[in-house]
Amino acid sequence: MNFLAHLTLSHFSADLQVGNYLGDLLRGKEVAQLREGIHRGVLMHRAIDRLTDADADVRAVNRLLRSRHGRYAGVISDIAFDHYLCRNWVLLGPVPFALFTRTTYRNLLAAREEMPERARRYVNGMVEDDWLSLYATADGMHKVFERLLPRLSRPEKLAGVEESLQEYDAAINRALLLLFPRLQSLAESYREQPPSP
Template structure:
Protein backbone atom coordinates (compact mmCIF):
# COMPACT_ATOMS: atom_id res chain seq x y z
CA UNK A 1 0.00 0.00 0.00
CA UNK A 2 2.98 2.30 -0.39
CA UNK A 3 1.46 4.48 -3.06
CA UNK A 4 3.92 7.34 -2.70
CA UNK A 5 7.08 5.27 -3.15
CA UNK A 6 5.64 3.57 -6.22
CA UNK A 7 4.49 6.90 -7.61
CA UNK A 8 7.93 8.40 -7.09
CA UNK A 9 9.63 5.49 -8.90
CA UNK A 10 7.21 5.69 -11.84
CA UNK A 11 6.65 9.44 -12.08
CA UNK A 12 8.51 9.86 -15.37
CA UNK A 13 6.19 7.44 -17.16
CA UNK A 14 2.82 8.12 -18.72
CA UNK A 15 -0.30 8.57 -16.63
CA UNK A 16 -1.35 5.02 -17.58
CA UNK A 17 2.00 3.66 -16.37
CA UNK A 18 1.65 5.62 -13.13
CA UNK A 19 -1.92 4.37 -12.73
CA UNK A 20 -0.76 0.76 -13.12
CA UNK A 21 1.83 1.30 -10.40
CA UNK A 22 -0.75 2.85 -8.09
CA UNK A 23 -3.40 0.12 -8.45
CA UNK A 24 -1.15 -2.95 -8.62
CA UNK A 25 -1.94 -4.05 -5.05
CA UNK A 26 -5.58 -4.25 -6.08
CA UNK A 27 -4.95 -6.45 -9.13
CA UNK A 28 -4.92 -10.21 -8.63
CA UNK A 29 -3.04 -12.70 -10.76
CA UNK A 30 -0.38 -12.53 -13.41
CA UNK A 31 -2.64 -12.44 -16.46
CA UNK A 32 -2.71 -8.80 -17.43
CA UNK A 33 -3.86 -9.09 -21.05
CA UNK A 34 -7.15 -7.36 -20.30
CA UNK A 35 -5.30 -4.20 -19.20
CA UNK A 36 -3.99 -1.59 -21.65
CA UNK A 37 -0.29 -2.12 -22.33
CA UNK A 38 1.03 0.86 -20.33
CA UNK A 39 -1.14 0.03 -17.31
CA UNK A 40 -0.02 -3.61 -17.40
CA UNK A 41 3.60 -2.40 -17.59
CA UNK A 42 2.97 -0.26 -14.53
CA UNK A 43 1.51 -3.21 -12.63
CA UNK A 44 4.56 -5.33 -13.53
CA UNK A 45 6.89 -2.48 -12.53
CA UNK A 46 5.16 -2.23 -9.14
CA UNK A 47 5.57 -5.96 -8.57
CA UNK A 48 9.26 -5.84 -9.52
CA UNK A 49 9.82 -3.01 -7.04
CA UNK A 50 7.99 -4.96 -4.32
CA UNK A 51 10.09 -8.06 -4.97
CA UNK A 52 13.33 -6.07 -4.87
CA UNK A 53 12.51 -4.23 -1.67
CA UNK A 54 11.37 -7.44 0.02
CA UNK A 55 14.85 -8.89 -0.68
CA UNK A 56 16.80 -5.74 0.24
CA UNK A 57 19.35 -6.28 3.01
CA UNK A 58 17.93 -3.43 5.12
CA UNK A 59 14.41 -4.88 4.98
CA UNK A 60 15.69 -8.36 5.82
CA UNK A 61 17.61 -6.91 8.79
CA UNK A 62 14.54 -5.06 10.05
CA UNK A 63 12.40 -8.18 9.70
CA UNK A 64 14.82 -10.03 11.98
CA UNK A 65 14.60 -7.22 14.54
CA UNK A 66 10.80 -7.07 14.52
CA UNK A 67 8.81 -8.69 17.32
CA UNK A 68 8.38 -12.35 16.43
CA UNK A 69 4.59 -12.29 16.89
CA UNK A 70 4.23 -9.56 14.26
CA UNK A 71 7.18 -10.40 12.01
CA UNK A 72 5.08 -11.71 9.16
CA UNK A 73 3.17 -8.39 9.06
CA UNK A 74 6.23 -6.16 9.31
CA UNK A 75 6.68 -5.79 5.55
CA UNK A 76 3.23 -4.24 5.24
CA UNK A 77 4.06 -1.70 7.94
CA UNK A 78 7.45 -0.93 6.43
CA UNK A 79 5.82 -0.07 3.11
CA UNK A 80 3.87 2.73 4.77
CA UNK A 81 6.89 3.80 6.80
CA UNK A 82 8.80 4.32 3.53
CA UNK A 83 5.94 6.56 2.36
CA UNK A 84 6.22 8.46 5.64
CA UNK A 85 9.90 9.19 5.04
CA UNK A 86 9.24 10.26 1.46
CA UNK A 87 6.38 12.54 2.49
CA UNK A 88 8.30 14.06 5.38
CA UNK A 89 11.81 14.29 3.92
CA UNK A 90 11.12 14.80 0.19
CA UNK A 91 7.60 16.20 -0.18
CA UNK A 92 6.43 16.52 -3.79
CA UNK A 93 3.06 18.26 -3.92
CA UNK A 94 2.94 18.12 -7.74
CA UNK A 95 3.43 14.34 -7.73
CA UNK A 96 0.76 13.88 -5.07
CA UNK A 97 -1.70 15.99 -7.05
CA UNK A 98 -0.91 14.00 -10.20
CA UNK A 99 -1.57 10.75 -8.33
CA UNK A 100 -4.91 12.03 -7.09
CA UNK A 101 -5.84 13.20 -10.58
CA UNK A 102 -4.85 9.90 -12.22
CA UNK A 103 -6.69 7.87 -9.60
CA UNK A 104 -9.71 10.17 -9.62
CA UNK A 105 -10.18 9.92 -13.38
CA UNK A 106 -10.37 6.13 -13.45
CA UNK A 107 -12.30 3.39 -11.71
CA UNK A 108 -10.10 1.64 -9.16
CA UNK A 109 -10.06 -2.18 -9.06
CA UNK A 110 -12.71 -3.60 -6.76
CA UNK A 111 -10.19 -4.34 -3.99
CA UNK A 112 -9.27 -0.63 -3.85
CA UNK A 113 -12.58 0.94 -4.85
CA UNK A 114 -13.55 2.03 -1.35
CA UNK A 115 -10.09 3.09 -0.26
CA UNK A 116 -9.03 5.28 -3.20
CA UNK A 117 -11.73 7.95 -2.77
CA UNK A 118 -11.02 8.06 0.98
CA UNK A 119 -7.30 8.41 0.27
CA UNK A 120 -7.89 11.30 -2.12
CA UNK A 121 -10.46 13.05 0.09
CA UNK A 122 -8.30 12.60 3.19
CA UNK A 123 -5.07 13.62 1.40
CA UNK A 124 -3.30 10.57 2.79
CA UNK A 125 -0.24 10.86 0.57
CA UNK A 126 0.71 14.22 2.10
CA UNK A 127 -0.52 13.29 5.57
CA UNK A 128 1.92 10.37 5.67
CA UNK A 129 4.48 13.04 6.62
CA UNK A 130 2.95 12.84 10.12
CA UNK A 131 4.21 9.62 11.72
CA UNK A 132 1.18 9.41 14.01
CA UNK A 133 -1.07 9.44 10.93
CA UNK A 134 1.11 6.77 9.32
CA UNK A 135 0.82 4.56 12.40
CA UNK A 136 -2.96 4.99 12.39
CA UNK A 137 -3.00 4.01 8.71
CA UNK A 138 -0.92 0.92 9.48
CA UNK A 139 -3.32 -0.05 12.27
CA UNK A 140 -6.25 0.59 9.92
CA UNK A 141 -4.88 -1.91 7.41
CA UNK A 142 -4.60 -4.39 10.27
CA UNK A 143 -8.33 -4.04 10.91
CA UNK A 144 -9.00 -5.43 7.43
CA UNK A 145 -6.96 -8.58 8.07
CA UNK A 146 -8.28 -11.68 9.79
CA UNK A 147 -7.61 -12.26 13.43
CA UNK A 148 -6.12 -9.92 16.01
CA UNK A 149 -4.76 -6.62 14.68
CA UNK A 150 -1.08 -7.51 14.49
CA UNK A 151 -0.29 -4.30 12.62
CA UNK A 152 -1.65 -2.18 15.46
CA UNK A 153 0.41 -4.31 17.85
CA UNK A 154 3.49 -3.52 15.74
CA UNK A 155 3.21 0.28 15.96
CA UNK A 156 4.98 0.61 19.36
CA UNK A 157 7.98 -1.20 17.86
CA UNK A 158 7.91 1.16 14.87
CA UNK A 159 7.95 4.14 17.22
CA UNK A 160 10.79 2.68 19.30
CA UNK A 161 12.84 1.90 16.18
CA UNK A 162 12.11 5.18 14.37
CA UNK A 163 15.76 6.26 14.08
CA UNK A 164 16.76 2.80 12.88
CA UNK A 165 13.92 2.80 10.33
CA UNK A 166 15.00 6.20 9.06
CA UNK A 167 18.59 5.03 8.65
CA UNK A 168 17.37 1.95 6.78
CA UNK A 169 15.26 4.13 4.49
CA UNK A 170 18.22 6.34 3.62
CA UNK A 171 20.20 3.22 2.78
CA UNK A 172 17.59 1.43 0.68
CA UNK A 173 15.91 4.36 -1.08
CA UNK A 174 18.93 5.32 -3.22
CA UNK A 175 19.17 1.67 -4.29
CA UNK A 176 15.51 1.66 -5.34
CA UNK A 177 15.90 4.98 -7.17
CA UNK A 178 18.95 3.76 -9.06
CA UNK A 179 17.34 0.48 -9.99
CA UNK A 180 13.77 1.56 -10.81
CA UNK A 181 13.57 5.24 -11.71
CA UNK A 182 13.21 5.87 -15.38
Protein backbone atom coordinates (compact mmCIF):
# COMPACT_ATOMS: atom_id res chain seq x y z
CA MET A 1 0.00 0.00 0.00
CA ASN A 2 1.19 3.50 -0.75
CA PHE A 3 0.33 6.90 0.77
CA LEU A 4 -3.38 6.93 0.00
CA ALA A 5 -4.15 3.55 1.56
CA HIS A 6 -2.11 4.27 4.70
CA LEU A 7 -3.73 7.68 5.16
CA THR A 8 -7.20 6.25 4.49
CA LEU A 9 -6.80 3.48 7.04
CA SER A 10 -5.72 6.00 9.69
CA HIS A 11 -8.24 8.73 8.79
CA PHE A 12 -9.87 8.64 12.23
CA SER A 13 -6.83 10.06 14.06
CA ALA A 14 -4.58 12.96 13.08
CA ASP A 15 -1.65 11.45 15.02
CA LEU A 16 -2.05 8.04 13.41
CA GLN A 17 -2.30 9.68 9.98
CA VAL A 18 0.92 11.60 10.54
CA GLY A 19 2.65 8.42 11.73
CA ASN A 20 1.38 6.48 8.72
CA TYR A 21 2.67 9.24 6.45
CA LEU A 22 6.09 9.09 8.13
CA GLY A 23 6.27 5.28 8.18
CA ASP A 24 8.56 4.93 5.15
CA LEU A 25 10.39 8.22 5.64
CA LEU A 26 11.90 7.72 9.12
CA ARG A 27 14.36 5.25 10.60
CA GLY A 28 15.49 4.12 14.04
CA LYS A 29 16.26 7.07 16.30
CA GLU A 30 13.90 9.39 14.41
CA VAL A 31 10.98 7.05 15.12
CA ALA A 32 11.93 6.65 18.78
CA GLN A 33 11.84 10.44 19.23
CA LEU A 34 8.24 10.83 18.06
CA ARG A 35 5.48 11.51 20.52
CA GLU A 36 3.35 8.51 21.42
CA GLY A 37 0.37 8.95 19.07
CA ILE A 38 2.54 9.55 16.00
CA HIS A 39 4.87 6.71 17.03
CA ARG A 40 1.84 4.38 17.11
CA GLY A 41 1.01 5.56 13.59
CA VAL A 42 4.46 4.48 12.38
CA LEU A 43 3.94 1.08 14.03
CA MET A 44 0.52 0.85 12.38
CA HIS A 45 2.09 1.67 8.99
CA ARG A 46 4.55 -1.18 9.41
CA ALA A 47 1.81 -3.61 10.51
CA ILE A 48 -0.19 -2.69 7.38
CA ASP A 49 2.89 -3.36 5.24
CA ARG A 50 3.50 -6.75 6.90
CA LEU A 51 -0.11 -7.86 6.43
CA THR A 52 -0.08 -6.68 2.81
CA ASP A 53 3.25 -8.35 1.99
CA ALA A 54 2.09 -11.67 3.49
CA ASP A 55 -1.26 -11.72 1.65
CA ALA A 56 -1.55 -14.56 -0.88
CA ASP A 57 -3.50 -12.49 -3.43
CA VAL A 58 -1.00 -9.64 -3.23
CA ARG A 59 1.85 -12.09 -3.72
CA ALA A 60 0.04 -13.51 -6.76
CA VAL A 61 -0.28 -10.00 -8.23
CA ASN A 62 3.42 -9.40 -7.59
CA ARG A 63 4.29 -12.64 -9.40
CA LEU A 64 2.31 -11.44 -12.43
CA LEU A 65 4.08 -8.06 -12.38
CA ARG A 66 7.52 -9.56 -11.76
CA SER A 67 7.65 -11.19 -15.20
CA ARG A 68 7.89 -7.76 -16.85
CA HIS A 69 9.04 -5.45 -14.04
CA GLY A 70 11.38 -7.59 -11.94
CA ARG A 71 12.17 -6.40 -8.44
CA TYR A 72 9.90 -3.36 -8.81
CA ALA A 73 6.76 -5.53 -8.81
CA GLY A 74 6.03 -4.75 -5.15
CA VAL A 75 6.53 -1.02 -5.64
CA ILE A 76 4.19 -1.07 -8.63
CA SER A 77 1.51 -3.04 -6.78
CA ASP A 78 1.70 -0.66 -3.79
CA ILE A 79 1.03 2.29 -6.09
CA ALA A 80 -1.60 0.38 -8.07
CA PHE A 81 -3.53 -0.47 -4.91
CA ASP A 82 -3.92 3.25 -4.22
CA HIS A 83 -5.41 3.67 -7.70
CA TYR A 84 -7.81 0.78 -7.12
CA LEU A 85 -8.72 2.22 -3.74
CA CYS A 86 -9.76 5.41 -5.56
CA ARG A 87 -11.76 3.38 -8.06
CA ASN A 88 -13.57 1.69 -5.17
CA TRP A 89 -13.76 4.80 -2.95
CA VAL A 90 -17.56 4.76 -2.67
CA LEU A 91 -17.27 1.27 -1.18
CA LEU A 92 -14.05 1.63 0.86
CA GLY A 93 -13.52 5.33 1.58
CA PRO A 94 -14.42 6.64 5.04
CA VAL A 95 -15.85 9.99 3.84
CA PRO A 96 -16.25 11.72 0.45
CA PHE A 97 -12.87 11.90 -1.29
CA ALA A 98 -12.62 15.72 -1.45
CA LEU A 99 -13.33 15.96 2.30
CA PHE A 100 -10.82 13.21 2.99
CA THR A 101 -8.01 14.91 1.07
CA ARG A 102 -8.73 18.32 2.64
CA THR A 103 -8.72 16.88 6.16
CA THR A 104 -5.64 14.76 5.52
CA TYR A 105 -3.61 17.64 4.10
CA ARG A 106 -4.65 19.82 7.04
CA ASN A 107 -3.53 17.13 9.52
CA LEU A 108 -0.16 16.69 7.81
CA LEU A 109 0.52 20.42 7.52
CA ALA A 110 -0.38 20.96 11.18
CA ALA A 111 2.29 18.42 12.20
CA ARG A 112 5.10 19.73 9.97
CA GLU A 113 7.11 21.09 12.88
CA GLU A 114 7.31 17.58 14.35
CA MET A 115 8.78 16.16 11.14
CA PRO A 116 12.40 16.00 10.00
CA GLU A 117 13.25 18.48 7.25
CA ARG A 118 13.06 15.99 4.36
CA ALA A 119 9.60 14.79 5.47
CA ARG A 120 8.50 18.44 5.75
CA ARG A 121 9.59 19.15 2.18
CA TYR A 122 7.86 16.01 1.01
CA VAL A 123 4.56 16.94 2.67
CA ASN A 124 4.74 20.45 1.22
CA GLY A 125 5.04 18.97 -2.28
CA MET A 126 2.27 16.48 -1.60
CA VAL A 127 -0.16 19.21 -0.60
CA GLU A 128 0.86 21.75 -3.26
CA ASP A 129 0.55 19.20 -6.07
CA ASP A 130 -2.41 17.29 -4.55
CA TRP A 131 -0.67 13.93 -4.82
CA LEU A 132 -3.55 11.96 -3.35
CA SER A 133 -5.85 12.95 -6.20
CA LEU A 134 -3.32 11.71 -8.75
CA TYR A 135 -4.27 8.12 -7.92
CA ALA A 136 -7.82 8.69 -9.20
CA THR A 137 -7.06 8.95 -12.93
CA ALA A 138 -4.95 7.30 -15.61
CA ASP A 139 -3.19 10.64 -16.27
CA GLY A 140 -2.49 11.00 -12.56
CA MET A 141 -1.06 7.50 -12.37
CA HIS A 142 1.20 8.31 -15.31
CA LYS A 143 2.54 11.28 -13.30
CA VAL A 144 3.03 9.10 -10.20
CA PHE A 145 5.14 6.61 -12.17
CA GLU A 146 7.07 9.41 -13.91
CA ARG A 147 8.01 10.84 -10.49
CA LEU A 148 9.24 7.44 -9.42
CA LEU A 149 11.64 6.95 -12.37
CA PRO A 150 14.54 9.15 -11.13
CA ARG A 151 14.61 7.24 -7.83
CA LEU A 152 15.10 3.83 -9.47
CA SER A 153 18.46 2.25 -10.28
CA ARG A 154 16.85 0.46 -13.25
CA PRO A 155 14.12 2.80 -14.50
CA GLU A 156 13.76 0.79 -17.71
CA LYS A 157 11.99 -1.86 -15.61
CA LEU A 158 9.00 0.49 -15.37
CA ALA A 159 8.49 0.38 -19.14
CA GLY A 160 5.01 -0.87 -19.95
CA VAL A 161 3.70 -0.43 -16.41
CA GLU A 162 0.42 1.10 -17.54
CA GLU A 163 -0.16 -1.79 -19.93
CA SER A 164 0.57 -4.22 -17.08
CA LEU A 165 -2.06 -2.57 -14.90
CA GLN A 166 -4.59 -2.92 -17.71
CA GLU A 167 -3.63 -6.53 -18.33
CA TYR A 168 -3.89 -7.51 -14.67
CA ASP A 169 -6.77 -5.18 -13.83
CA ALA A 170 -9.13 -7.87 -12.50
CA ALA A 171 -6.46 -9.56 -10.36
CA ILE A 172 -5.31 -6.29 -8.79
CA ASN A 173 -8.85 -5.12 -8.10
CA ARG A 174 -9.79 -8.49 -6.58
CA ALA A 175 -6.69 -8.52 -4.35
CA LEU A 176 -7.51 -5.05 -3.03
CA LEU A 177 -11.17 -5.84 -2.38
CA LEU A 178 -10.28 -9.01 -0.47
CA LEU A 179 -7.43 -7.48 1.52
CA PHE A 180 -8.82 -4.07 2.43
CA PRO A 181 -11.43 -5.27 4.98
CA ARG A 182 -8.65 -7.09 6.84
CA LEU A 183 -6.57 -3.91 6.81
CA GLN A 184 -9.57 -1.97 8.13
CA SER A 185 -9.84 -4.44 11.04
CA LEU A 186 -6.14 -4.01 11.75
CA ALA A 187 -6.55 -0.23 11.65
CA GLU A 188 -9.50 -0.45 14.04
CA SER A 189 -7.31 -2.24 16.58
CA TYR A 190 -4.93 0.74 16.55
CA ARG A 191 -7.85 3.11 16.95
CA GLU A 192 -8.97 1.24 20.05
CA GLN A 193 -5.53 1.15 21.71
CA PRO A 194 -5.50 3.45 24.71
CA PRO A 195 -2.54 5.83 24.86
CA SER A 196 0.34 4.85 27.11
CA PRO A 197 0.29 6.45 30.59
